């Protein structure tokens with residue numbers, strides 16, 4: 247059992263954690279938003295969500311963000327700017343993020359239309375994506 251909190255390896259600055267922006271699609275509003283994720287011990291922590299247009303997401307390159315590992319969130323995380331949920335569903339098929347709105351045990355992916363059962367995300371990876379319009 248590794249219990250102790252490890253400091254980052256020598257030479258790395260602790261005050262500037264690596265951060266990326268992933269895109270999530272809201273089921274409620276059918277709009278996308280950006281989620282800022284900070285590198286954590288094992289995976290990523292959501293710190294902030296903000297509305298963004300698919301054009302600017304594409305321009306910033308947010309549609310090609312790939313994240314590996316588990317996804318958690320910090321206490322400050324504000325949730326989806328449209329529906330307020332703080333929980334994501336990662337699509338099995340396209341690995342993109344959707345807002346989780348509980349409507350039973352199935353969900354439909356707003357990105358690719360895949361339907362499936364809601365299962366626990368296993369940390370296999372997330373592929374961000376923009377609208378292909």
Ligand SMILES: [Zn+2]
Nearest residue numbers: 272326329345
């Ligand atoms: Zn939402």
Ligand SMILES: [Zn+2]
Nearest residue numbers: 337340355358
């Ligand atoms: Zn999908």
